[in-house]
Amino acid sequence: DKANYRHFMAKEICEQPDVVGRTLAHYVDMRTERVALPIKLPFDFSNVRRVTITACGTASYAGAIAKYWFERLAHIPVDVDIASEFRYREAPLRKGDLALFISQSGETADTLAALRYAKERGAHTVSVVNVPTSTIARESETVLPTLAGPEIGVASTKAFTCQLMALAALAVAAGTERGEISVSEERKLVSALIEVPRLMGAALASEPQIEKLARYVAKARDVLYLGRGTSYPLALEGALKLKEISYIHAEGYAAGELKHGPIALIDENMPVVVIAPFDGVFEKTVSNMQEVVARGGKIILITDAKGAAESAIEPVATVLLPDMAPTFAPIVYSVPIQLLAYHAAVIMGTDVDQPRNLAKSVTVE
Numbered sequence: 255d256k257a258n259y260r261h262f263m264a265k266e267i268c269e270q271p272d273v274v275g276r277t278l279a280h281y282v283d284m285r286t287e288r289v290a291l292p293i294k295l296p297f298d299f300s301n302v303r304r305v306t307i308t309a310c311g312t313a314s315y316a317g318a319i320a321k322y323w324f325e326r327l328a329h330i331p332v333d334v335d336i337a338s339e340f341r342y343r344e345a346p347l348r349k350g351d352l353a354l355f356i357s358q359s360g361e362t363a364d365t366l367a368a369l370r371y372a373k374e375r376g377a378h379t380v381s382v383v384n385v386p387t388s389t390i391a392r393e394s395e396t397v398l399p400t401l402a403g404p405e406i407g408v409a410s411t412k413a414f415t416c417q418l419m420a421l422a423a424l425a426v427a428a429g430t431e432r433g434e435i436s437v438s439e440e441r442k443l444v445s446a447l448i449e450v451p452r453l454m455g456a457a458l459a460s461e462p463q464i465e466k467l468a469r470y471v472a473k474a475r476d477v478l479y480l481g482r483g484t485s486y487p488l489a490l491e492g493a494l495k496l497k498e499i500s501y502i503h504a505e506g507y508a509a510g511e512l513k514h515g516p517i518a519l520i521d522e523n524m525p526v527v528v529i530a531p532f533d534g535v536f537e538k539t540v541s542n543m544q545e546v547v548a549r550g551g552k553i554i555l556i557t558d559a560k561g562a563a564e565s566a567i568e569p570v571a572t573v574l575l576p577d578m579a580p581t582f583a584p585i586v587y588s589v590p591i592q593l594l595a596y597h598a599a600v601i602m603g604t605d606v607d608q609p610r611n612l613a614k615s616v617t618v619e
């Protein structure tokens with residue numbers, strides 16, 4: 255039931271501090287501030303040479319963000335692929351490799367086929383799934399649940415941020431087991447994760463401002479989303495969310511790719527949503543924003559107080575989020591991205607929870 259919300263999507267966006275917190279509590283020990291996976295993995299991360307992450311759509315963007323975490327925190331090389339490509343590419347997998355699958359429904363046909371392919375080749379299979387009784391959950395060697403609860407809106411929101419939370423905990427566990435991070439570093443990372451639900455609550459407070467910005471975005475024919483590092487896959491997710499529910503054309507790009515093509519699109523009619531917490535690549539994103547402004551592009555900057563002070567450009571609007579450890583910022587920055595798509599769709603008058611041509615669970619390829 256929608257409670258007092260107009261759409262399931264709005265309800266599911268607002269539930270995120272709760273359900274992400276519930277997922278967090280399933281993966282960490284709040285008292286010791288250490289990761290405590292709900293299940294013992296049948297392998298040791300020290301022996302894993304390579305991880306492949308396979309999923310579709312929004313779940314694949316969760317995987318693309320997790321790639322940065324696994325590589326930075328655990329120094330494991332990670333390949334991320336969409337399941338419809340992975341399953342037919344004859345990707346070499348070796349016994350003992352880790353094949354990770356991410357799926358809200360646990361029924362996506364391509365992801366399931368990719369899982370079966372990996373199993374046949376002797377890889378360890380771990381699935382991050384939201385529906386514990388699903389086929390992908392049943393057929394995986396290890397299941398890591400997300401505790402998002404039923405997601406009714408076709409556009410994934412809370413399942414995505416719960417996937418990120420579970421993957422973040424797994425990446426920290428991998429880093430510790432491989433000796434790449436010390437116990438005190440682990441505690442620091444886990445305490446940053448413990449902050450996330452509260453920060454998501456604070457991010458929800460940006461809703462009235464985002465609603466106004468959505469009126470501006472809803473007038474555009476095309477919208478560009480830019481980000482670097484973990485904000486890059488989030489830019490892809492922002493563009494997907496906007497197009498699937500508002501039917502406004504949007505593209506996500508790595509900010510550094512701008513000058514390799516998409517900059518040709520920029521003019522005064524083009525809103526450019528820049529996702530840029532004040533992190534290690536912030537300065538680089540600033541130079542990309544300058545390139546956009548120099549061509550008349552209109553920037554909506556999503557950042558924190560430090561980023562706003564250092565951005566050296568005049569955005570048409572700045573959405574200010576609280577200060578936080580940049581590593582896990584994408585979980586919190588998902589909130590304004592989702593709200594922007596949601597309000598743009600409401601303004602466009604589309605069927606927000608049941609967008610045309612889309613199904614919640616894609617059980618055919």
Ligand code: F6R
Nearest residue numbers: 311312313357358359362409410
């Ligand atoms: C987008 C969306 C889809 C799904 C994709 C995978 O908002 O919901 O892109 O993420 O179809 O579905 P699952 O996670 O059920 O495998």
